[in-house]
Amino acid sequence: xxxxxxxxxxxxxxxxxxxxxxxxxxxxxxxxxxxxxxxxxxxxxxxxxxxxxxxxxxxxxxxxxxxxxxxxxxxxxxxxxxxxxxxxxxx
Numbered sequence: 001x002x003x004x005x006x007x008x009x010x011x012x013x014x015x016x017x018x019x020x021x022x023x024x025x026x027x028x029x030x031x032x033x034x035x036x037x038x039x040x041x042x043x044x045x046x047x048x049x050x051x052x053x054x055x056x057x058x059x060x061x062x063x064x065x066x067x068x069x070x071x072x073x074x075x076x077x078x079x080x081x082x083x084x085x086x087x088x089x090x091x
Contacts, residue, residue: 038085042078049074 053070057063 034089038082041081041085045078045081046071046074049077 049070049072050067053067056070057066060066
């Protein structure tokens with residue numbers, strides 16, 4: 001009995017699709033994607049630092065000192081994350 005022609009066509013289309021996706025992934029990412037990644041890393045580090053500072057301030061009653069300290073720690077951590085990511089993108 002002959003092989004199903006639909007199954008054969010699906011296998012051919014699937015192999016073409018996989019080859020196309022591999023060649024697209026080998027290229028560089030879009031500049032907007034790169035900018036979004038770097039900005040997200042910076043903003044998330046600052047947000048996490050500020051939230052930790054807020055929680056600790058509420059716990060110890062030292063408002064606003066720990067928020068300020070952890071905000072700047074978040075900024076420093078975010079900047080180092082962005083620099084590390086930018087160096088990895090250059091490789």
